[in-house]
Amino acid sequence: MTRFTSPRVxxxxxxxxxxxxxxxxxxxxxxxxxxxxxxxxxxxxxxLLRNPRVEAQLSLDRDRALxxxxxxxxxxxxxxxxxxxxxLFLPLPEQLKAVAPNPRAVELPAGEPRKLELxxxxxxxxxxALGPLYLRGRDALGFHSWEGQAGQPQPLRVYPxxxxxxxxxxxxxxxxxxxxxxxxxRGDGIEFADxxxxxxxxxxxxxxxxASARRGELWVNEQHPERNTxxxxxxxxxxxxxxxVRGTHDLAVRAATSLAHRYLERKDRVGLVSxxxxxxxxxxxxxxxxLYKIVDSLLxxxxxxxxxxxxxxxxxxxxxxxxxxxxALTPLLDRRSAKALLDLRARGYDLVVIEVSPVEFVTPADDxxxxxxxxxxxxxxxxxxxxxxxxGVPVVEWREGLPLNVPLEEVTAFRRSARPAxx
Amino acid sequence: xxxxASIGGVLLLLTLWKGWxxxxxxxxxxxxxxxxxxxxxxxxxxDGAAPLVAAALLLTGELAAWSLDARWRVGAEAAVLxxxxxxxxxxxxxxxxASAMVVALSGVDAGGGLLLTTLGAASAVCAVGISVVLxxxxx
Numbered sequence: 001m002t003r004f005t006s007p008r009v010x011x012x013x014x015x016x017x018x019x020x021x022x023x024x025x026x027x028x029x030x031x032x033x034x035x036x037x038x039x040x041x042x043x044x045x046x047x048l049l050r051n052p053r054v055e056a057q058l059s060l061d062r063d064r065a066l067x068x069x070x071x072x073x074x075x076x077x078x079x080x081x082x083x084x085x086x087x088l089f090l091p092l093p094e095q096l097k098a099v100a101p102n103p104r105a106v107e108l109p110a111g112e113p114r115k116l117e118l119x120x121x122x123x124x125x126x127x128x129a130l131g132p133l134y135l136r137g138r139d140a141l142g143f144h145s146w147e148g149q150a151g152q153p154q155p156l157r158v159y160p161x162x163x164x165x166x167x168x169x170x171x172x173x174x175x176x177x178x179x180x181x182x183x184x185x186r187g188d189g190i191e192f193a194d195x196x197x198x199x200x201x202x203x204x205x206x207x208x209x210x211a212s213a214r215r216g217e218l219w220v221n222e223q224h225p226e227r228n229t230x231x232x233x234x235x236x237x238x239x240x241x242x243x244x245v246r247g248t249h250d251l252a253v254r255a256a257t258s259l260a261h262r263y264l265e266r267k268d269r270v271g272l273v274s275x276x277x278x279x280x281x282x283x284x285x286x287x288x289x290x291l292y293k294i295v296d297s298l299l300x301x302x303x304x305x306x307x308x309x310x311x312x313x314x315x316x317x318x319x320x321x322x323x324x325x326x327x328a329l330t331p332l333l334d335r336r337s338a339k340a341l342l343d344l345r346a347r348g349y350d351l352v353v354i355e356v357s358p359v360e361f362v363t364p365a366d367d368x369x370x371x372x373x374x375x376x377x378x379x380x381x382x383x384x385x386x387x388x389x390x391x392g393v394p395v396v397e398w399r400e401g402l403p404l405n406v407p408l409e410e411v412t413a414f415r416r417s418a419r420p421a422x423x
Numbered sequence: 424x425x426x427x428a429s430i431g432g433v434l435l436l437l438t439l440w441k442g443w444x445x446x447x448x449x450x451x452x453x454x455x456x457x458x459x460x461x462x463x464x465x466x467x468x469x470d471g472a473a474p475l476v477a478a479a480l481l482l483t484g485e486l487a488a489w490s491l492d493a494r495w496r497v498g499a500e501a502a503v504l505x506x507x508x509x510x511x512x513x514x515x516x517x518x519x520x521a522s523a524m525v526v527a528l529s530g531v532d533a534g535g536g537l538l539l540t541t542l543g544a545a546s547a548v549c550a551v552g553i554s555v556v557l558x559x560x561x562x
Binding site: 006007008011012013014015016017018019020021022024028029030031032033034035036037038039040041042043044046084085087100101102103104105106107140141142 | 444447448451452455458459462469474476477478480481484485488492495496497498499502503506507510511514515517518519521522523525526529543544546550551553
């Protein structure tokens, strides 16, 4: 530990010396009387000088939590040779808030370990490493202090809270594996699709006897099979707009988590593409493990400034399986992501753009030029939306505070009237 | 005298306002100088109030230092505050006692002579030496 001595110890010694010398020189006892308490204080400063050995251990009651939950951090302090009291401080990221005082000062007698509880409220998702602790030991009068760090960093992952989604977007085409999504194609399934004339190879149990009796020949029922779908969450991490801890990237991660959770619950395969300064992807898979993989990957995504021109060509082919539904979460701020998404559409992917609106986070200044720039920016965004819609891609706006169900319903409504043209 | 006391007060306020702990000693020294000036103007022998003034100056310095420490929002346990208050009280009372003892002993006729004068001078030299050592350690 590094020792610091308060400048007043030396100052008191200096005052005492001046008082004594002046008292002797002027033969005034009052000056010596004035100097006496300061001499005593300086002496106390010298006596209180020691070398405390304080150790601290930091532990968390768990390493994973959800937003708005509390995590209990426990600090165990021991001092082989103590100081009168110890101030300890656990540096926290802005996403975590200490419920108990942090920093705090506690008594720490030598040889008596102390256990301190520090409840932490997880206010926002993220992957963090808590620690080490900053310690400052002090003597009784605060003449000397000893500062140092202790405790190993503890990992903590805070997962975003999942929004309840009543309905999910069905893809235009399903995959070949069994799932919960009623396919548009016909085959073995439960949902009735149509009747057709019997053909060799059709099973007797599929004969529709009413239709057959009415038409005088054998007719069989056809069903829609239940198939799984492939969903790729495309996260645009080229740029974001942020105000404090709130921002478009934060909203996009929340939406992606909710969508991944819900689609995987439905036994679909879900993949992730984080497209921006740092490119990362997860191949589509199903199951709980995939959900954890996606959420862990989302926690590590960040908006990184880059000037590299990137296209979807650099993604491995299996990342974007054919017939997959691509749900793009983008603030529509960067032309490179817009180009990549339009490229995906041109390749025949079933693309839906959920625009994570940055408008709420932008407040233009009052001057005319700023207002003009703001209006031009809004118009350019509108123009980009029109480009998507001309390509048959539904673009829906999602703002903070609005349930995610609303834009999903908007997409469903869009698809009723507009169908992407086949390439 | 009033001017000196005012300067001391201003220095103290500046210390508290700006958080310059180094200035605290100068504020106390100026306060002490103001008191010393009154002694030389109104000379009536040994002033019995000197221990109280000394203890008050020390208390002022310590409370100012405490308030500067309290600028950092550290949630201190009641026991910690109590311990520091007790230590501060003990220091001030001990300082007052030492100062009063000095004033009281000044009234005792010890006979004077070369030996006591030499002893006094040696004590002063020792005090200055200790001060220098403490200054060096403090840096």
